[in-house]
Amino acid sequence: MNDNTSAPLIDNDALAALQAWQGRSETLADDITAAPVRALSATLDRDDPLPQAGTPLPALWHWLYFLPHHRQSEIGEDGHAKRGGFLPPVPLPRRMWAGGRLAWEPGNPLRVGDKVERTSTIASVTHKAGRTGELVFVLVRHEVRNERGLALTEEHDIVYRAAAAPGEQAPPPTRAASDAAFSRDIAPDDVLLFRYSALTFNGHRIHYDRRYVTQVEGYPGLIVHGPLIATLLVDLLRRQVPGAQLARFEFRAVRPTFDTAAFRVHGKPAESSSEGNTDGNTDGKTFTLWGEDADGWLTMQATAVLA
Numbered sequence: 001m002n003d004n005t006s007a008p009l010i011d012n013d014a015l016a017a018l019q020a021w022q023g024r025s026e027t028l029a030d031d032i033t034a035a036p037v038r039a040l041s042a043t044l045d046r047d048d049p050l051p052q053a054g055t056p057l058p059a060l061w062h063w064l065y066f067l068p069h070h071r072q073s074e075i076g077e078d079g080h081a082k083r084g085g086f087l088p089p090v091p092l093p094r095r096m097w098a099g100g101r102l103a104w105e106p107g108n109p110l111r112v113g114d115k116v117e118r119t120s121t122i123a124s125v126t127h128k129a130g131r132t133g134e135l136v137f138v139l140v141r142h143e144v145r146n147e148r149g150l151a152l153t154e155e156h157d158i159v160y161r162a163a164a165a166p167g168e169q170a171p172p173p174t175r176a177a178s179d180a181a182f183s184r185d186i187a188p189d190d191v192l193l194f195r196y197s198a199l200t201f202n203g204h205r206i207h208y209d210r211r212y213v214t215q216v217e218g219y220p221g222l223i224v225h226g227p228l229i230a231t232l233l234v235d236l237l238r239r240q241v242p243g244a245q246l247a248r249f250e251f252r253a254v255r256p257t258f259d260t261a262a263f264r265v266h267g268k269p270a271e272s273s274s275e276g277n278t279d280g281n282t283d284g285k286t287f288t289l290w291g292e293d294a295d296g297w298l299t300m301q302a303t304a305v306l307a
Contacts, residue, residue: 027120034052044232058235061231069201092160096161106307108148125138135161137157196225264291
């Protein structure tokens, strides 16, 4: 059983020091080039037309840009940049992308050929003690602009966790819903994970180093990237509704997905939430999307709203 009665790693003084990062901002510039678009299309097994100047960037594919380019000497043991810099130096070893919320500006999609700028701000740093130890949540707010103005606003949730304790048990899982209207099976092999890591210049070893992820971080296998699963959920919707353009997207990682077995992504039209509605009607624009592992457990929950 995990013993959470020992002195916390993050006391009030340590938390105050981390919260001094709140309000910090950085601005990065990039170009929406065609090569990453072609590469992600191939990785997702899509047969898209070759992107040209002016081709709209599919939802979530902006994650192929504004990539971190830390020098090799600046990389820590886990493959991420060493703590500090823009993100606060949280002294907890396990870092995960926990979820996010995105809103696209109507009439101004990001397009191949755009010169873009992203301003990122540390919005909050919070701490709590969970059933498996201490947790620190960092909320980063991004604003992405092109030559025509604001194109995308994103809130990015990062969670830091304590190292796995001997005999530690994961929180009880949630059974995935079984009422999907459309689904797709995904085989998370080493090549898929490698290609997505390479496309996003993500050196985090939990996605490709089996010895590290099992022996150091204590997981049973390589972890499928949270952003990749979110991208697969939106890709599933695009296959179901060709030409779909998103206005909003919200997702939350519920449980890690490992490469030890195939998993599934699901979707269905969301029922209208209007007061008194009990007939299962939908608004035609809102979809519920979710991920399910090989054991039937919910791994990611998402809501997409079409423009």
